[in-house]
Amino acid sequence: MPLLRRLWIYQRERIPLFKTAVLLAVFSAASVNVSALLAGRPFPHWAAYATAFAISLIVFMQLRACDEYKDGPDDQRFRPERPIPRGLVSLRLILTIGAALVPVAVFVAWLYFPPLIVLLALVWVWLALMTVEFFVPDWLKARPILYLVSHMAIMPLLDLFVTGVEWLPAGGGPAAALFLFLLLSFVNGCVLEIGRKTWAPENEREGVETYSNLWGVRRAVTVWIAITGFSFVLLVGVGFATGHVVATAIPGLAMLVWAWTVAFAMRNAPDGKHQAKLDTVSGLWVFVCYSAAGFSPLAAKVLS
Structure with missing residues (x-):
């Protein structure tokens, strides 16, 4: 099949873009609104919402790419029906797409407000640590509660960036x-x-x-x-x-x-x-x- 067709099937199975985009649109817009409401400030320009949404979507796509890398051996052994083990797309292709989105996200953040890149970097650092299981994969997997907490910490970090689209340009820090x-x-x-x-x-x-x-x-x-x-x-x-x-x-x-x-x-x-x-x-x-x-x-x- 042509590459675009295979990528379409991949997204449908692993990260449905329409469903994900709707959820992230609500997540990002609500986060920007809450940040403004908490500080008693007017809502920002529409570009703030577009920036928050675009980078949230990119980060979620990168999360999927990192999961594919992290779970690759188990998928090959226990879940051969998934797109990468069955040969629909290669792991290298998915990781390449994830890496190619890094400069896109940096450019979008810089275009709106350059200091946002610092908050975005914090998200990526934590994502990288998650991908290598914080360098203690066996120890972490043996402690499922700690595993859950360490991996879900990416959510408030992402939300810190998304709300930062509102509070960082406003000055004075978050509410x-x-x-x-x-x-x-x-x-x-x-x-x-x-x-x-x-x-x-x-x-x-x-x-x-x-x-x-x-x-x-x-x-x-x-x-x-x-x-x-x-x-x-x-x-x-x-x-x-x-x-x-x-x-x-x-x-x-x-x-x-x-x-x-x-x-x-x-x-x-x-x-x-x-x-x-x-x-x-x-x-x-x-x-x-x-x-x-x-x-x-x-x-x-x-x-x-």
């Missing part, structure tokens, strides 16, 4: 309450990771590390329920900090009720159908969280 939003990004990363790696018993595979295999389905789902609850508490905290707690909390609470309904169904009857729903609702939870934090205050102002 004091921004740490709540960064912590929310970290917790939501855990929601996504545990949600997509909690499987029904019949779907477990040799060589594929899942939290359901590690802890058992009931405990993995219980942990997911607890983390989404903590995420909601942080969301409410962000609402208090922006001065729009009711507008922020209502959509979050509605989504939490639905998410927990799906989770309890998975815990009581762990099958493939409920596994798929838990995976889906994990992504929707993150989508609603950022939407509530970044856009509900705007809706409240319009309605008032």
Whole structure:
């Protein structure tokens, strides 16, 4: 097949661009909005939103490329149906694309506000350390909680850059309450990771590390329920900090009720159908969280 056709199939299987772009558009725009709301500043020029979105998308593509490198040996052995093991595209090609996006991201950041490159460099340094498993792969994999925490730390670092698109040009540093939003990004990363790696018993595979295999389905789902609850508490905290707690909390609470309904169904009857729903609702939870934090205050102002 032509190269472009093979790359299209690759993105569809490994990082669906439309779905990813929608989530990142909400994530990046909400982050810029929250940064401005917390500091009581007007929203920035549209170029800030375009910069935050473009570089967020690039970083997520690079995350996928680094995962392909990191997980390559296990994929060859246990997941031969994936695009690289089955020969659809080469690992070298995917890594080359990821590397080629570095100067693109640097140029986009420089074009908007050159000091942003420092924050972007912090993201890339952590991504590089993640790719080599912080030079202690066996030790880290033997400690799954520490593994999760170390890898999900990339989310608040990315969000520090994205919010920095707003607060760095404004001067004076980030708002004091921004740490709540960064912590929310970290917790939501855990929601996504545990949600997509909690499987029904019949779907477990040799060589594929899942939290359901590690802890058992009931405990993995219980942990997911607890983390989404903590995420909601942080969301409410962000609402208090922006001065729009009711507008922020209502959509979050509605989504939490639905998410927990799906989770309890998975815990009581762990099958493939409920596994798929838990995976889906994990992504929707993150989508609603950022939407509530970044856009509900705007809706409240319009309605008032």
